[in-house]
Amino acid sequence: MRALSATGDDGLVELIRVPEPSAGAGEVLVDVRAVSVNRGELHRLTTAAAGWRPGWDFAGVVADQKASGTAPAAGRPVPGTRVFGIADGGSWAERIAVPAARLAAIPDGLAVERAAALPTAGLTALRTLRIPGDLAGARVLVTGAAGGVGRFAVQLARRCKAEVTAVVGRPERGEGLAGLGAAEVVVGLEGVEGGFDLVLEAGGGESLREALRLVAPHGTVVSFGNSSRAPTSFSTSDFYPKEASLRGFYVLNDLDGPRTADDLAHLARLAATGELAVDIAAVDDWRDARATLHRLRDRRLAGKAVLLMTREKRG
Numbered sequence: 001m002r003a004l005s006a007t008g009d010d011g012l013v014e015l016i017r018v019p020e021p022s023a024g025a026g027e028v029l030v031d032v033r034a035v036s037v038n039r040g041e042l043h044r045l046t047t048a049a050a051g052w053r054p055g056w057d058f059a060g061v062v063a064d065q066k067a068s069g070t071a072p073a074a075g076r077p078v079p080g081t082r083v084f085g086i087a088d089g090g091s092w093a094e095r096i097a098v099p100a101a102r103l104a105a106i107p108d109g110l111a112v113e114r115a116a117a118l119p120t121a122g123l124t125a126l127r128t129l130r131i132p133g134d135l136a137g138a139r140v141l142v143t144g145a146a147g148g149v150g151r152f153a154v155q156l157a158r159r160c161k162a163e164v165t166a167v168v169g170r171p172e173r174g175e176g177l178a179g180l181g182a183a184e185v186v187v188g189l190e191g192v193e194g195g196f197d198l199v200l201e202a203g204g205g206e207s208l209r210e211a212l213r214l215v216a217p218h219g220t221v222v223s224f225g226n227s228s229r230a231p232t233s234f235s236t237s238d239f240y241p242k243e244a245s246l247r248g249f250y251v252l253n254d255l256d257g258p259r260t261a262d263d264l265a266h267l268a269r270l271a272a273t274g275e276l277a278v279d280i281a282a283v284d285d286w287r288d289a290r291a292t293l294h295r296l297r298d299r300r301l302a303g304k305a306v307l308l309m310t311r312e313k314r315g
Helices: 039-047 112-116 119-130 148-159 205-214 258-272 286-297
Strands: 002-006 013-017 027-037 057-062 082-086 095-099 103-105 139-142 163-168 184-187 196-201 215-223 245-248 280-285 304-308
Touching (some): 013 286, 027 082, 027 112, 027 286, 039 286, 057 112, 057 119, 082 112, 082 119, 082 258, 103 258, 112 258, 112 304, 119 196, 119 258, 148 163, 196 205, 280 286
Parallel strands (some): 139 163, 215 245, 280 304
Antiparallel strands (some): 002 013, 027 057, 027 095, 057 082, 082 103
16 A cells, blocks of 8 residues: 655655555554644654654544454444544555544544544644633633644634634734634734733744743643744743743643543534634645645645545555
């Protein structure tokens, strides 16, 4: 079968031949129809050695596991079921084996490409917003709000009755965020008044420094990325007197509990009913993945990028 693999240079990825996967204990084989691209995968591709296989998010259909010599276990989705989920890596392939606990069914009315855009960004937004507890009436600051996590976080925070300030890097990247629930959309953090109960921070560098300055007394800053790839220096006197908290979050660290499938199903229901907009900036054939990745790297996409699999006939 075919899969996308790192080239180890500026080309980033190429299609290669790899062995067919087999399902281990507790796993399900999925024929992949669509995958989405996350900035974390992009950063890894810029430094990865040739042969490394990227891919977290995917959507597709449960494969006929009898063809692979295994029978589906009781309670597992039957062949042909539309599913989506999150893998540790390697999902940019025609077929993958993934733990059943990381899967959820795709509801009727939800397109496969929209389902593929949900897992990493949606789970990150959902779970970081849960960290401080009840957000009703809270002031929430979302940096990188034009990205996949940011757009979900704005919507989910507003559903929690929070007042959301969305931060973008350029004015045009803020388009549509007010409609998603942002009470204020700002370009950069200069001039922003502090007092935020929760700050979701993905930029690192100066952005994280400003987040620590802007958080309210006893508030929480959740750092879940470093898109700037820059170190962070800050004045401790801007932070410690407030007795605020700085938390790190990495979505791949906590995926094997039963809550993952429940959270995925929750996000899918919201998307299927129109309560959660899935803003997809590009839907491309996976054979054009290099161009898509370069556009994402250059920040020419606001929202998620999705790759559709062009499948070969199986002999």
